[in-house]
């Protein structure tokens with residue numbers, strides 16, 4: 518005898534939603550066998566109901582709120598995008614006891630707390646594997662597989678657009694604007710690329726990862742953020758000469774302050790990464806996340822971080838979990854927020870800097886520049902001079918120091934007569950020196 522179907526509402530039929538519907542429809546028998554009951558799509562919400570959307574027209578609606586509220590909908594898949602509308606829809610579904618699967622990192626990075634509270638109250642599930650790094654399973658491993666371990670660091674490349682741009686600049690020597698335009702032509706960058714290139718998307722994902730890894734609520738506003746729009750082809754050239762490349766990293770880390778207080782850091786910025794670091798060889802639109810846990814050691818997750826089908830894979834994995842819970846009466850993992858750790862300001866984080874500056878052709882330049890570093894107890898690892906005359910460039914790489922001391926040093930360098938122009942400042946990650 519066939520079990521009672523589980524009703525699914527799909528909100529959105531764009532890149533991700535259309536793949537979710539296609540895979541669900543094509544593999545309906547497999548889904549039924551894996552869950553124990555068939556999944557039935559009760560409706561699909563879109564803005565534009567007209568035209569051939571490749572799905573039965575009677576399933577389409579432009580009223581997502583009505584669809585979410587229907588009695589025969591047990592699980593809601595939210596793949597709309599945006600924040601305000603999905604927030605209302607997801608909350609309304611959870612309050613009615615319907616489980617929700619969402620791929621919406623922007624929503625979660627602001628409102629996970631509110632949504633998780635609603636899910637807990639109504640004993641519904643809230644799953645969001647697809648919100649971080651597309652197809653790559655990283656949310657579930659952190660939340661469940663590593664639930665018995667202590668995670669100290671999660672660092673990764675979690676934005677495919679910026680990784681595509683930086684990899685292409687590294688490979689071709691082309692400048693940022695030209696490479697961004699090419700990324701747009703190839704469909705790797707959106708018409709308005711701000712969320713990607715200025716690091717907002719990666720910051721949302723960092724907030725989600727830090728919340729799970731450190732059992733603490735972290736929102737996008739807690740994440741220090743810098744984008745890649747100031748990276749030049751010269752930076753990538755210099756990176757190569759230092760046996761490094763440049764990657765936009767999302768870093769979530771447990772730290773101990775000089776006073777012995779435990780804090781967390783969540784930050785996103787482009788950084789020099791040594792070529793022998795596992796993240797250096799993650800190229801193109803691929804994503805990777807490295808997790809360091811006390812007992813497990815270092816784990817690395819790699820794969821496609823975006824795209825309709827890869828993201829749908831993560832959504833559907835969650836859908837199977839939520840449907841099994843509906844069928845057997847179980848429940849997914851609840852939000853774990855007991856640690857309530859404070860987020861340290863960027864200035865307190867120990868980092869290494871690479872500073873590239875154009876200097877005057879005068880005697881004593883090196884000594885004057887070095888004095889600014891030593892005044893703030895910043896020790897220099899290497900200094901290189903490139904070229905000569907007033908076009909000479911000095912490249913300084915420091916040892917680890919408080920980020921505040923490093924940024925103050927850079928500000929003071931800009932005031933020196935011997936420094937014509939500080940061309941570039943980047944942090945160096947993946948080393949501990």
Ligand code: NAP
Pocket residue numbers: 528529530531532533534562563564565566579581595596597598599602620621622623647648651822823824825828
């Ligand atoms: P998309 O291609 O822009 O599709 C959005 C869909 O939602 C469209 O079908 C649109 O309808 C519908 N929609 C939007 N607002 C609506 C509203 N107010 N009422 C009814 N329907 C509405 O977006 P996507 O790329 O699939 O992304 C969806 C979500 O997945 C986003 O949260 C995104 O961050 C996340 N995500 C995407 C990827 C990816 O690779 N694309 C990866 C990871 C996570 P119309 O078709 O009629 O316009």
